[in-house]
Amino acid sequence: MTYKDCGSHSHSRRKLIRRIIWSIIIFLFIIFLTILLIWAILQPSKPVFVLQDATVYAFNVSGNPPNLLSSNFQITLSSRNPNYNIGVYYDRLEVYAIYQNQQITYRTSIPPTYQGHKEVNIWSPFVYGTSVPIAPFNGVSLDGDQESGVIRLDIRADGRVRWKVGAFITGKYHLYVRCQALINFGNKAAGVIVGNNAVKYTYAQYCSVSV
Known part of the structure; x- marks a missing residue:
């Protein structure tokens, strides 16, 4: 394997890790936004x-x-x-x-x-x-x-x-x-x-x- 092949493989791996991290962030953001929307729609009242x-x-x-x-x-x-x-x-x-x-x-x-x-x-x-x-x-x-x-x-x-x-x-x-x-x-x-x-x-x- 040449040095060029190793560099390309390392770059692809970093790109995959970034995609996974961004996917997790987007997923958590969607969950948080959904909770806020449900909370706003239901409008909880005090006991x-x-x-x-x-x-x-x-x-x-x-x-x-x-x-x-x-x-x-x-x-x-x-x-x-x-x-x-x-x-x-x-x-x-x-x-x-x-x-x-x-x-x-x-x-x-x-x-x-x-x-x-x-x-x-x-x-x-x-x-x-x-x-x-x-x-x-x-x-x-x-x-x-x-x-x-x-x-x-x-x-x-x-x-x-x-x-x-x-x-x-x-x-x-x-x-x-x-x-x-x-x-x-x-x-x-x-x-x-x-x-x-x-x-x-x-x-x-x-x-x-x-x-």
Whole structure:
């Protein structure tokens, strides 16, 4: 074999490798473009969350000045997937309570789950905190709210979700859920007594959702 033949063979081999590489790139680009088109056509909507109710088992401020809060709630939170062709994986979801922008309970984890098309999931986790330190100005505000009989809380859920379109599953997205809960201690008719010192408040109100 002459030097010219070897050079020609090497050139053909490089040309074949380039063709294979470009074929792979074009193939991956077509797949990526197809996924984007499907995603744009389906237009996925955020899950719809509703705070159904909250049962208050304990809510006590202690200390002098009042700076320690012990509380225990059971909340009912529902989530509906409004999409016809897209499923939702809830990889992580943690629920907790906020008063005046301060977290007053520990985070309660909801087990990971998959939500199919148009499906509804209902969770009833307990959220609680024992002798949780609160800021001095929040302690004064909370003491005043208890005297007036009305306390406004935020029930929040933070987590990670993934979307499922056919066989394709997206990466993880951060989910933020915010629900307002009005605890009316001053009006016995606002809730239903369900046990010793336990009062159930019904809301059935929509929450704000960000993804």
